[in-house]
Amino acid sequence: MTKQAIGTALITGASSGIGKTYADRLARRGYDLVLVARDRERMEALAARLREETGVSVDIIQADLTDAADLRRVEARLAEDERIDLLINNAGASAGRGLEGTELEVLDSLIRLNVTAVTRLAAAVVPRFVAKGSGSIINIASVMALMPEAPSGVYSATKAYVLTYSQSMQAELGPKGLYVQAVLPAATRTEIWERAGRDINTIPGLMEVDELVDAALVGFDRRELVTIPPLHDAAQWEAFETARRAMLPGFREERAAPRYRS
Numbered sequence: 001m002t003k004q005a006i007g008t009a010l011i012t013g014a015s016s017g018i019g020k021t022y023a024d025r026l027a028r029r030g031y032d033l034v035l036v037a038r039d040r041e042r043m044e045a046l047a048a049r050l051r052e053e054t055g056v057s058v059d060i061i062q063a064d065l066t067d068a069a070d071l072r073r074v075e076a077r078l079a080e081d082e083r084i085d086l087l088i089n090n091a092g093a094s095a096g097r098g099l100e101g102t103e104l105e106v107l108d109s110l111i112r113l114n115v116t117a118v119t120r121l122a123a124a125v126v127p128r129f130v131a132k133g134s135g136s137i138i139n140i141a142s143v144m145a146l147m148p149e150a151p152s153g154v155y156s157a158t159k160a161y162v163l164t165y166s167q168s169m170q171a172e173l174g175p176k177g178l179y180v181q182a183v184l185p186a187a188t189r190t191e192i193w194e195r196a197g198r199d200i201n202t203i204p205g206l207m208e209v210d211e212l213v214d215a216a217l218v219g220f221d222r223r224e225l226v227t228i229p230p231l232h233d234a235a236q237w238e239a240f241e242t243a244r245r246a247m248l249p250g251f252r253e254e255r256a257a258p259r260y261r262s
Contacts, residue, residue: 013091
């Protein structure tokens with residue numbers, strides 16, 4: 001039996017891991033769902049379970065977001081479906097290695113999924129959200145966005161982009177009624193490790209997916225702009241942001257700093 005939804009969420013990377021858990025949690029909150037991923041069989045099983053257990057409506061879009069045609073199909077759904085009021089940009093991948101030794105095609109695919117798809121999907125839904133003065137976007141970044149020293153090559157750079165893109169969208173579009181949350185997980189027990197060729201049993205400090213998503217949704221409910229579930233000392237992030245903002249006036253100087261003058 002279906003019931004009146006409180007909203008509709010489109011979730012990318014919804015067949016497993018973080019995306020699948022978001023689907024479960026939001027369905028139990030009363031959201032209808034649009035699931036996007038490559039694995040139709042897994043999405044069908046998830047959709048059937050959620051329909052039975054929660055009564056929500058679940059649609060499925062089988063898509064590879066690194067494929068331009070598939071990406072355009074998802075963009076069209078976001079642009080045209082007036083019911084969708086929450087986008088969760090969760091789909092992502094890791095190369096599993098640093099820059100050295102990683103094939104160019106792997107790097108290109110990583111950028112298309114972690115950067116291009118995130119950018120285009122958010123941009124596709126923004127005009128509709130702005131027109132109605134409301135709508136939410138959750139972008140799954142990573143603590144690696146703050147760790148350029150880590151030997152993760154392009155992955156850290158792509159997640160730094162997601163963080164900055166989220167903050168830029170919120171700064172520009174927040175006054176127009178939009179809410180954009182960047183979520184920064186640390187190592188989480190998902191299939192991303194196996195796909196990147198890493199043995200999950202050798203990775204210390206893995207957070208379980210349920211705990212990660214539940215914490216992220218607490219941040220969502222509080223309308224946090226940046227949510228870092230593994231960071232116990234919130235004052236550290238606040239100090240980081242304060243230091244960053246303190247530099248901003250210095251970027252508007254006409255003359256180079258004295259230390260750069262010969």
